[in-house]
Ligand SMILES: Nc1ncnc2c1ncn2[C@@H]1O[C@H](COP(=O)(O)OP(=O)(O)OP(=O)(O)O)[C@@H](O)[C@H]1O
């Protein structure tokens with residue numbers, strides 16, 4: 679049995695991660711791959727419960743940065759041991775909408791927790807599992823925020839999403855954090871501009887995946 683591939687999409691809000699995860703998973707499944715799209719936080723039953731804690735504002739009680747970090751770690755541990763490792767061994771490929779690089783960026787570069795500690799917690803939570811390929815969708819924060827707010831206006835989700843209320847400075851720190859960690863692991867990361875149309879970005883993603891894995895996915 680050939681081991682599946684583990685691909686993650688990273689980037690700030692509104693860069694098009696969820697859109698491109700769906701399109702790539704569909705394209706690979708059409709080409710005969712067995713691909714599951716997952717998300718972080720989330721991915722497993724327990725992970726989805728943790729996601730709702732992370733995403734819902736609790737009246738009068740803010741999550742501490744440390745609580746956030748440990749809930750993300752718990753999510754990743756469940757996902758790695760109960761979903762990714764057995765699935766990959768069975769030949770299933772996974773495309774995740776965010777993964778531990780988001781922890782480094784949001785809890786570390788943006789919220790200021792110690793980066794070395796975060797690396798250790800990520801390695802501990804994921805038992806050393808790393809993505810085969812991480813696609814960083816990069817965009818000017820203003821454009822990403824505009825896309826997110828257009829989407830939120832359509833769904834009415836804006837008030838409930840704690841991360842969507844952050845300032846432009848926060849989004850800029852997030853972008854710079856992602857670019858910094860991508861530069862540290864150039865063999866795993868590919869940076870794709872997210873400022874084109876959905877189809878243009880999807881074409882760049884397909885080229886990237888074809889090239890990285892030496893195959894034609896479409
Ligand atoms: N290339 C694009 N050009 C214009 N609009 C786009 C593009 N990609 C996605 N969108 C739209 O922008 C909004 C945000 O996209 P999407 O939800 O995929 O981003 P995301 O990175 O998953 O955001 P979040 O981090 O908030 O989950 C959606 O309404 C989507 O349809």
Ligand SMILES: [Mg+2]
Nearest residue numbers: 695696697775
């Ligand atoms: Mg999304």
